[in-house]
Amino acid sequence: MDVMKKVPVREQDPKVRATNFEEVCYGYNEEEAVAEAERCLNCKNARCVEGCPVNIDIPTFIREVKERKFEDAANTIALSSALPAVCGRVCPQESQCEGKCIRGIKGESISIGKLERFVADWSRENGFVPKAAETKLGKKVAVIGSGPSGLTCAGDLAKMGYDVTIFEALHEPGGVLTYGIPEFRLPKQAVVQPEIDNVRKLGVKIETNVIIGKTVTIDELMDEEGFSAVFIGSGAGLPKFMGIPGENANGVFSANEYLTRSNLMKAFRDDYDTPIAAGKKVVVVGGGNVAMDAARTALRLGAEVHVVYRRSEAELPARVEEVHHAKEEGIIFDLLTNPTEILADEKGWVKGMNVVKMELGEPDASGRRRPVEVKGSDYTIDCDTVIMSLGTSPNPLISNTTDGLDVNKHKCIVADEANGQTSREGVFAGGDAVTGAATVILAMEAGKAGARGIHEYLSNK
Amino acid sequence: MYPILKAEKLADKIYLMEVKAPRVAKSCQPGEFVIVKIDEAGERIPLTICDYNREEGTITIVFQTVGASSEKMSHLQAGDSFHDFVGPLGNPSEFVKEDLEVLKNKKYLFVAGGVGTAPVYPQVKWLKEHGIDADVIVGAKTKDLLILEKEMEAVAGNLYVTTDDGSYVRKGMVTDVIKDLVQNQGKKYDVCVAIGPMIMMKFVCLLTKELEIPTIVSLNPIMVDGTGMCGACRVTVGGEVKFACVDGPEFDGHAVNFDEAMKRQQMYKTAEGRAILKLQEGDTHHGGCGHCSDN
Numbered sequence: 193m194d195v196m197k198k199v200p201v202r203e204q205d206p207k208v209r210a211t212n213f214e215e216v217c218y219g220y221n222e223e224e225a226v227a228e229a230e231r232c233l234n235c236k237n238a239r240c241v242e243g244c245p246v247n248i249d250i251p252t253f254i255r256e257v258k259e260r261k262f263e264d265a266a267n268t269i270a271l272s273s274a275l276p277a278v279c280g281r282v283c284p285q286e287s288q289c290e291g292k293c294i295r296g297i298k299g300e301s302i303s304i305g306k307l308e309r310f311v312a313d314w315s316r317e318n319g320f321v322p323k324a325a326e327t328k329l330g331k332k333v334a335v336i337g338s339g340p341s342g343l344t345c346a347g348d349l350a351k352m353g354y355d356v357t358i359f360e361a362l363h364e365p366g367g368v369l370t371y372g373i374p375e376f377r378l379p380k381q382a383v384v385q386p387e388i389d390n391v392r393k394l395g396v397k398i399e400t401n402v403i404i405g406k407t408v409t410i411d412e413l414m415d416e417e418g419f420s421a422v423f424i425g426s427g428a429g430l431p432k433f434m435g436i437p438g439e440n441a442n443g444v445f446s447a448n449e450y451l452t453r454s455n456l457m458k459a460f461r462d463d464y465d466t467p468i469a470a471g472k473k474v475v476v477v478g479g480g481n482v483a484m485d486a487a488r489t490a491l492r493l494g495a496e497v498h499v500v501y502r503r504s505e506a507e508l509p510a511r512v513e514e515v516h517h518a519k520e521e522g523i524i525f526d527l528l529t530n531p532t533e534i535l536a537d538e539k540g541w542v543k544g545m546n547v548v549k550m551e552l553g554e555p556d557a558s559g560r561r562r563p564v565e566v567k568g569s570d571y572t573i574d575c576d577t578v579i580m581s582l583g584t585s586p587n588p589l590i591s592n593t594t595d596g597l598d599v600n601k602h603k604c605i606v607a608d609e610a611n612g613q614t615s616r617e618g619v620f621a622g623g624d625a626v627t628g629a630a631t632v633i634l635a636m637e638a639g640k641a642g643a644r645g646i647h648e649y650l651s652n653k
Numbered sequence: 654m655y656p657i658l659k660a661e662k663l664a665d666k667i668y669l670m671e672v673k674a675p676r677v678a679k680s681c682q683p684g685e686f687v688i689v690k691i692d693e694a695g696e697r698i699p700l701t702i703c704d705y706n707r708e709e710g711t712i713t714i715v716f717q718t719v720g721a722s723s724e725k726m727s728h729l730q731a732g733d734s735f736h737d738f739v740g741p742l743g744n745p746s747e748f749v750k751e752d753l754e755v756l757k758n759k760k761y762l763f764v765a766g767g768v769g770t771a772p773v774y775p776q777v778k779w780l781k782e783h784g785i786d787a788d789v790i791v792g793a794k795t796k797d798l799l800i801l802e803k804e805m806e807a808v809a810g811n812l813y814v815t816t817d818d819g820s821y822v823r824k825g826m827v828t829d830v831i832k833d834l835v836q837n838q839g840k841k842y843d844v845c846v847a848i849g850p851m852i853m854m855k856f857v858c859l860l861t862k863e864l865e866i867p868t869i870v871s872l873n874p875i876m877v878d879g880t881g882m883c884g885a886c887r888v889t890v891g892g893e894v895k896f897a898c899v900d901g902p903e904f905d906g907h908a909v910n911f912d913e914a915m916k917r918q919q920m921y922k923t924a925e926g927r928a929i930l931k932l933q934e935g936d937t938h939h940g941g942c943g944h945c946s947d948n
C-alpha cells in the first residue's frame with residue numbers, strides 16, 4: 193500500500209446510480225478504515241483539529257480506530273459533534289480538516305471525513321446511545337428550527353441539563369438535511385433520522401408544525417410559556433430568482449421547490465402523493481452545491497440535464513467532488529453562459545431558454561473575474577424545465593415579528609459570533625439565519641457557541 | 654396528530670371539518686390559512702381557515718374535492734386525525750389591523766363564489782363582531798352546491814344569493830348581482846372582497862375596476878411549504894413577483910395577473926390526473942408506461 197495515497201472509497205457505478213436514489217458513496221468497511229487510520233501520523237500539534245470548526249479531537253479518534261476501539265472513537269467524536277454521520281458525508285473536508293492535514297503536504301491527506309463517517313455508521317449499527325444529562329437545571333430553553341445549528345445547540349444544552357424544546361415549521365425535523373440535501377448524498381431514514389433521534393434521546397423535545405412568528409411569537413414563548421432563553425436557528429430558506437422575462441412560466445422552479453418535492457415530500461417514490469414535474473430536458477441555472485443536487489436529482493428522475501453557469505469551471509462554487517460526481521453521471525455543463533429569457537408555449541409551459549455567451553473580465557468585489565456578455569452570441573436552448581439555483585436568503589418571518597431584533601441589510605440576524613447574543617436580551621442566534629447560506633459544520637459551530645452563550649447568560653441571571 | 658372532532662358533508666363534493674389544533678386556534682385571524690397533511694405520505698394541502706374557537710382550541714375548514722388528495726381527505730371521519738396541521742399561514746385581512754373608527758365608515762361588499770363562501774365567512778363574522786354590517790353576495794352553480802347560507806345570513810348585513818342556473822333565489826352570476834346593486838339600487842361600496850375560483854375573481858375585478866371599487870382577492874396558487882421557502886406560489890401583482898403564502902394570500906385584485914395565475918394553477922393537472930386514476934383503478938394504472946406522461 194502506498195502511504196502517500198488515501199485508501200480508495202468504493203462508490204456506486206455512475207451508470208447505475210444515475211437511475212436510482214441510493215447513496216453514491218459506500219464508505220469504508222472496518223478493514224479499509226483501519227488501513228486508512230494507520231496512515232495518520234498522530235501529530236502532537238495536530239493542524240487538522242484547527243481546520244475543524246467544532247474542533248473534533250481528530251488524532252485521538254483516528255488512533256482509536258487504528259486500535260479497533262470503535263466505541264471509544266465514537267465517544268471522542270461525540271464530545272464535539274452531535275451529527276458525525278452527517279458531517280462525515282457533507283462537510284467540505286478538503287477545505288477544512290483535510291485541507292490542514294500534514295499528510296496533505298507531500299501526499300494525499302488522511303480521509304478524516306470518511307473515517308468520521310465510518311465511526312458514526314459503526315456506532316449506529318451497534319446501537320451506541322449518547323448519554324443524557326444527570327442533573328436537571330429546571331430551566332426551559334426554546335430552539336427555533338431543527339437544522340444543524342438548532343439540533344447542535346439543543347443537544348449541547350440538554351447535556352448541560354436544560355429542558356429544551358425545538359420548534360420546527362415543517363412537518364419533519366432536520367432543516368436542509370431533510371428537505372434540501374438529496375437522499376443519494378445523505379440517506380434520510382438510515383442517517384439523518386437516527387442522528388435526530390440521538391438528540392431526542394438526550395431529552396430534547398421536538399414540536400413540528402410550529403412557525404415562530406405566526407403560530408406563536410418569541411415574546412409569547414418567553415412571557416407566557418416560561419422559556420428563559422431562545423436560540424434562533426431558522427436558516428436561510430428564501431429562494432432568489434433572476435428577474436428575467438418568462439420566469440413564472442410553468443416548469444420553472446426554484447431549486448428549493450424541486451428538492452423539497454423530491455426529498456421532504458418524497459415525490460420520487462411511487463407511494464407518496466406529491467407530484468413533481470420531472471421534465472425531459474432540464475436546465476439548472478447556477479453552479480453551487482445546491483445546483484449540483486438539483487441537477488443530479490433531475491437526472492435520476494429521467495431527464496437530460498444541463499447546468500448553465502455564467503463563469504468558468506474554475507469558479508464553480510460547488511465542491512470539486514460534487515462536480516466530479518455530476519460529470520461522471522452525465523450532467524452536461526454549459527459554462528460561461530447566462531440566461532436572458534425563458535420562452536413559453538401558448539399554454540404557459542417552458543419550451544426553451546435564450547442564453548448569451550460570457551467571457552471573464554476584471555476581478556469583481558468577490559475577487560472572482562467578472563463575467564461580461566459576448567455581444568451577438570445569443571442562442572436558444574430547447575428545454576421543458578428550468579431550475580433556478582441562485583442562492584437563498586434568511587426568511588424575514590421571525591425578524592418581522594420580534595421587536596428589537598436587529599438584522600443587517602441582507603436580512604441576516606445580527607449576532608455575536610462568540611456566543612450568539614442578538615440585540616434582544618435572552619435571544620441568541622446562529623447558522624444560516626446569521627451568516628446567510630453557508631455549511632452544515634459552520635451552522636453546528638454556531639449552535640455550539642449559542643449553547644455556551646445561553647448557559648453563561650442563564651448561569652449569571 | 655390533530656383529531657377531527659366533526660366531519661360533515663355540506664353539499665356535493667364539499668365537506669366541513671372541525672379540527673383540534675390549539676396553537677393555531679389561539680393565534681389565527683381572518684384571512685389566514687392552514688396546511689394539512691393527511692398521513693405520512695400525503696401532500697401538504699393549503700386550506701383557508703373558515704372559523705375558529707379559541708376556547709375549544711378548534712379550527713373549521715371547508716373544502717371541495719378536486720383531485721386525489723382532497724378526495725382522500727373527504728373520507729376522513731370524526732375520530733380520525735390529520736397527521737399534520739400547521740398555521741396560521743399568510744397575512745390577516747387588512748381590516749383586522751385597521752383603525753376601528755375608520756373602518757366603521759367604510760362600506761364593504763363581499764363576493765363569494767362556490768367553496769369561496771367558506772373563507773369569506775370568518776371575515777364577515779369578524780366585522781359583525783366589531784359592529785360592522787357588510788353586504789355579501791354568494792354565488793353557486795346550483796342550489797345543491799350552496800353552502801353556509803344560514804351561517805352567513807346570521808352575520809351579513811344584507812345577503813344576496815344567486816345561482817348560475819336559477820335553481821334558487823335568482824339566476825345569474827355574482828357579477829350580475831354587483832351590477833344590479835351598484836347600477837340599479839344605487840349602492841356605494843368602498844371596498845370589495847372577492848374570493849372564489851380564479852376565473853370568478855378575474856371577472857369581478859374587471860367589473861369593479863370599471864365601477865371604481867377597490868377590490869381585494871384571496872389567491873390560491875399551488876403551494877408546497879407555505880412559509881416562503883419554495884416559490885411555488887409566486888404570482889405577479891402590479892408587475893412584481895410575490896409569494897402568495899408570505900406576501901398574501903390577499904392582494905389588490907386590480908393589480909393581479911390572473912391569466913398567468915390561472916396557467917400556473919394547471920401545472921400538476923396531468924400528474925395529478927394520473928394519481929386519481931391510480932386511486933380509482935388501483936393497480937391497473939401506473940402512468941409509468943411512458944406514453945401518458947406528457948406534461
Ligand SMILES: Cc1cc2nc3c(=O)[nH]c(=O)nc-3n(C[C@H](O)[C@H](O)[C@H](O)COP(=O)(O)OP(=O)(O)OC[C@H]3O[C@@H](n4cnc5c(N)ncnc54)[C@H](O)[C@@H]3O)c2cc1C
Pocket residue numbers: 282283284336337338339340341342359360361362365366367368369372373374402403404405425426427428429451481482485587589590622623624625629630631632633635
Ligand atoms: C441543496 C443543498 C445542499 C447543501 N449541501 C451542503 C453540503 O454538501 N455541505 C455543507 O456543509 N452544506 C451544504 N448545504 C448548506 C447547509 O445545508 C446549510 O448551511 C445548513 O443546513 C444550515 O443550517 P441551519 O441550522 O442554520 O439552517 P437550516 O438547515 O436551514 O434549518 C433551519 C430550520 O428552521 C426552520 N425554520 C425556519 N423558520 C422557522 C420559523 N419561523 N419557525 C420554526 N422553524 C423555522 C426551517 O424549516 C428549517 O428546518 C447545502 C444546502 C442546500 C440547500
Ligand SMILES: Cc1cc2nc3c(=O)[nH]c(=O)nc-3n(C[C@H](O)[C@H](O)[C@H](O)COP(=O)(O)OP(=O)(O)OC[C@H]3O[C@@H](n4cnc5c(N)ncnc54)[C@H](O)[C@@H]3O)c2cc1C
Pocket residue numbers: 466467686696697698699700701702715716717718719720721722723724768771772872873874875876902918921922925926
Ligand atoms: C391559500 C389557499 C387557500 C385555500 N383554501 C381552500 C379552501 O378553503 N377550500 C378548498 O376547497 N380549497 C382551498 N384551496 C385549494 C386547495 O388547496 C386545493 O384544492 C387542493 O390543494 C387540491 O388538491 P388535490 O390534490 O385534491 O387536487 P389537484 O388539483 O388534483 O392537485 C394537483 C396538485 O396541484 C395542487 N393544487 C391544485 N389546485 C390547487 C389550488 N387551487 N391551490 C393550491 N394547490 C393546488 C395540489 O397541491 C396538488 O399538488 C386553497 C388553496 C390555497 C393556496
Ligand code: SF4
Pocket residue numbers: 243244245246247248250273279280283284285288289290304305308633
Ligand atoms: S466535522 Fe467536518 S471539518 Fe470536522 S473533522 Fe468532521 S469532516 Fe472534518
Ligand code: SF4
Pocket residue numbers: 231232233234235238239240241250251254292293294295302304
Ligand atoms: S494532521 Fe493529518 S496526519 Fe496529523 S493528526 Fe491530523 S489527520 Fe493525522
Ligand code: FES
Pocket residue numbers: 875876877878879880881882883884885886887896897898899
Ligand atoms: S408555498 Fe413555498 S414559498 Fe409559498
